[in-house]
Amino acid sequence: MIDTELLREYAAEYGITVSDTACQKFDRYAELLVEWNQRMNLTAITEPQDIVLKHFADSMTALSVLSEKTGLSVIDVGTGAGFPGIPLAIVREDISLTLLDSLNKRLIFLKEVCDALGIRAQLIHARAEEGGRNPKLREQYDVATARAVAAMPVLSEYCLPFVKVGGRFIAMKGPDSDAELKAATRAVELLGGRVSAVKELTLPRLPHDGVEQQERRLFVIDKTKPTPPRFPRQSAKIAKEPLG
Numbered sequence: 379m380i381d382t383e384l385l386r387e388y389a390a391e392y393g394i395t396v397s398d399t400a401c402q403k404f405d406r407y408a409e410l411l412v413e414w415n416q417r418m419n420l421t422a423i424t425e426p427q428d429i430v431l432k433h434f435a436d437s438m439t440a441l442s443v444l445s446e447k448t449g450l451s452v453i454d455v456g457t458g459a460g461f462p463g464i465p466l467a468i469v470r471e472d473i474s475l476t477l478l479d480s481l482n483k484r485l486i487f488l489k490e491v492c493d494a495l496g497i498r499a500q501l502i503h504a505r506a507e508e509g510g511r512n513p514k515l516r517e518q519y520d521v522a523t524a525r526a527v528a529a530m531p532v533l534s535e536y537c538l539p540f541v542k543v544g545g546r547f548i549a550m551k552g553p554d555s556d557a558e559l560k561a562a563t564r565a566v567e568l569l570g571g572r573v574s575a576v577k578e579l580t581l582p583r584l585p586h587d588g589v590e591q592q593e594r595r596l597f598v599i600d601k602t603k604p605t606p607p608r609f610p611r612q613s614a615k616i617a618k619e620p621l622g
Contacts (some may be wrong), residue, residue, distance in 0.1 A: 380408045380426045388435040394469060403468045403495045404434055410494060411459060414487045420459040433582060434604050436594065438469060438549050439461030439579050440523060443598050446492045448472045451567050453519045455506050455537050456480070456527040460488050462550060463523060469519075475499040476519070478509055495507040507610040510539030517542050517604065522601055525550040530562035530597065531620035543599040547571060553593035565621030569609055571599040 382401040389396045396404070408429050413422055423432050440462050443448065451592065453476040454463030460477065467475045477488055477499050479546045492499045502509060506527075509515045520535040522545075528550060537547045559573065566573060575598040610616065 379412070380405050380430050384427065385430050386435060388431060388526075389438055390470075391582060392435075392439055392579075394438055394441055394560070396469060396588075400468050402431075404465070406494055407460075407464065407468070408434075409493055410487075410491050414490075418483055418487070418536055419482070420487065423594050426450060433459075433461055434465050436550075437452050437465035437525070437594060439594060440466060441469060441482045443546075443548055443575065443577060443596055444470070444521065447476060447520070447548075449516065450520045452476065452521045452523060453478060453507075453515070453540050454582060455522055455540065457488070457540045458486040458525075459482060460491060462525050463499070464488070464495070464497065465492060466523070467499065468495065474501060476515075478504060478506065505613060506536035507616060510536065510610040515540060520545045522547045523550070524548075527551070529620070530555070530558035531565045531622045532616055534562050534571065534599070535616055535621055536565070538571050538601060539598065539605045539610050541571075542584050543570070543601050543604060545601045546579045547599040547601070549597040549599070551597060552594040553595065555595050555597075559595075559597055561622050563622075566599055568606070568621055570601055570603040570605045574600045 386396050388597045412424050418516045443491050449472050451474045455478050457463050457477040457479050467473045483619040485503055519540050522540045524537050541547050579594040
């Protein structure tokens with residue numbers, strides 16, 4: 379379904395090598411995404427080249443700020459159709475992946491994807507703030523990822539409670555998000571984090587696309603101390619009174 383050579387070309391621009399086996403898995407993932415999208419709303423991006431660039435290549439950019447430590451435990455918060463978690467696990471087979479989402483029907487789709495691709499992942503049906511208060515999940519992960527879930531002050535409260543001290547939270551954002559990060563400075567500190575890097579990236583241009591290349595930001599937040607027990611708050615409180 380997808381042009382795997384195009385996928386390899388895009389990945390190579392970020393120093394990532396995609397094996398033949400991984401290409402086969404990405405191709406099957408795309409097939410399942412398009413098939414299931416006819417039954418439920420998973421994504422507005424369904425053209426093969428768009429899937430390669432805007433879902434797969436975009437998700438793989440997070441590999442550049444992942445530790446090379448073997449067996450990293452990664453939780454993808456508000457994973458939706460599995461981005462960036464599943465692409466990361468396809469390329470880094472050593473990752474121990476958890477996919478968390480508030481909609482059970484998405485998790486049914488993700489289970490079929492993981493079964494088809496041979497990915498062993500824990501699937502959790504919960505809201506992020508509920509998961510962050512669960513002792514079995516709280517501060518249990520080396521890495522938390524999130525892609526376009528919420529503004530940074532809110533997203534930090536959703537994600538940092540999952541991260542171990544010494545781990546990191548990777549927020550995947552668009553080009554107009556610098557103000558979000560500035561607004562989240564106090565929230566990050568209150569939640570036990572420290573902004574350690576901002577990586578600016580530019581996605582390749584699609585062959586058929588006449589628009590300018592799309593910019594991305596990876597906000598890397600290291601967990602330096604435990605998150606205070608009062609966080610995360612209830613969702614209504616988080617939305618109404620974001621930390622900042």
